[in-house]
Amino acid sequence: MSTVKTVGVGVIGAGMMGADHVRTLSTAVDGAHVAAVADADPGRAAAAAALGGGRAFADPHALIADPEVDAVIVASFDPTHEEFVLACIAAGKRVLCEKPLATTAEACLHVVTAEVAAGRRLVTVGFMRRRDPLYEELRACLGAIGAPLLVHCAHRNAQAPAIFTSEMLITSSCVHEIDITRWLLGEEIVAATVRAPRSSKQAPAGLLDPQLILLETASGVLVDVEVFVNARYGYDVRCEVVGEQGTLRLGEQVDSDFRGRFATAYRRELDAWVSGAEGPSTWDGYAANAVADACIASLASGERAAVELAERPALYG
Numbered sequence: 001m002s003t004v005k006t007v008g009v010g011v012i013g014a015g016m017m018g019a020d021h022v023r024t025l026s027t028a029v030d031g032a033h034v035a036a037v038a039d040a041d042p043g044r045a046a047a048a049a050a051l052g053g054g055r056a057f058a059d060p061h062a063l064i065a066d067p068e069v070d071a072v073i074v075a076s077f078d079p080t081h082e083e084f085v086l087a088c089i090a091a092g093k094r095v096l097c098e099k100p101l102a103t104t105a106e107a108c109l110h111v112v113t114a115e116v117a118a119g120r121r122l123v124t125v126g127f128m129r130r131r132d133p134l135y136e137e138l139r140a141c142l143g144a145i146g147a148p149l150l151v152h153c154a155h156r157n158a159q160a161p162a163i164f165t166s167e168m169l170i171t172s173s174c175v176h177e178i179d180i181t182r183w184l185l186g187e188e189i190v191a192a193t194v195r196a197p198r199s200s201k202q203a204p205a206g207l208l209d210p211q212l213i214l215l216e217t218a219s220g221v222l223v224d225v226e227v228f229v230n231a232r233y234g235y236d237v238r239c240e241v242v243g244e245q246g247t248l249r250l251g252e253q254v255d256s257d258f259r260g261r262f263a264t265a266y267r268r269e270l271d272a273w274v275s276g277a278e279g280p281s282t283w284d285g286y287a288a289n290a291v292a293d294a295c296i297a298s299l300a301s302g303e304r305a306a307v308e309l310a311e312r313p314a315l316y317g
Contacts, residue, residue, distance in 0.1 A: 021270065029267065035055070072088050074088075082108075084097075097126060100288070105290040109310060119315075121278065129176055130265075138248055145244070148221050149243060153239050157228070166206075170194070174227045180239070181215065181223050182287060191304055193304045200230055293308075
């Protein structure tokens with residue numbers, strides 16, 4: 001009797017996203033098993049490891065080096081992403097990194113440089129919306145409306161965590177619109193302007209919520225994004241593309257939170273990653289951060305800010 005070896009996955013970070021990935025890998029994804037889990041909280045690591053049938057690690061680097069770990073999911077605290085992804089590249093192991101790839105565009109370039117030196121794509125960035133059936137349908141139908149002229153987006157959360165800052169409306173929420181816009185239109189964003197109206201009474205003191213973000217693409221398409229993270233009524237993501245010959249609108253689904261709305265996308269993201277299919281690249285993670293940096297600069301200055309992008313390496317097409 002022959003046995004089929006499944007991909008041994010190590011998960012770094014056993015918080016909300018990490019634990020969800022362990023659960024999904026264990027119950028809804030073929031071809032993989034949870035080999036190990038690491039977390040700064042030993043109890044949380046043990047609980048997630050038990051859920052997935054793997055071993056708990058105190059040291060993420062030991063998890064990466066373990067021979068039973070074939071591939072790694074990085075779902076830890078944002079400032080640790082760069083370190084752990086670089087370690088995975090050095091070990092020659094594929095890695096799925098939750099956004100952001102790193103906390104700044106400059107730090108993302110360190111990962112780009114390391115992956116280019118390795119000579120092959122090892123990193124997938126967790127922009128799961130690219131695997132959402134409604135976004136896939138929207139993208140597939142774009143040819144029917146002629147050349148895009150405008151994109152209207154909204155990103156509304158019922159309530160933001162207490163740690164949210166005004167900048168995090170961009171880096172934690174709007175960054176998904178930044179990536180999905182690049183993916184839908186197939187071009188880079190070259191400038192950003194951010195404006196904040198009076199803040200909602202539902203927002204904590206000092207939080208600029210909502211915000212209106214205007215993005216400009218290389219070909220001249222304008223993209224407006226409303227980000228409202230204390231909208232109260234639910235999690236609501238919207239997108240409409242206006243073309244020269246018509247418009248297309250994303251099917252709307254209001255949910256209690258992002259995990260419910262994008263449950264299918266997360267599962268399909270893991271399915272594709274386990275199978276070795278290419279997804280959002282290190283370059284995509286870098287480009288999204290570069291646009292976010294420009295948005296933050298505009299939020300601070302009130303002026304239009306240009307997006308500064310390095311030359312795109314051949315590895316990323």
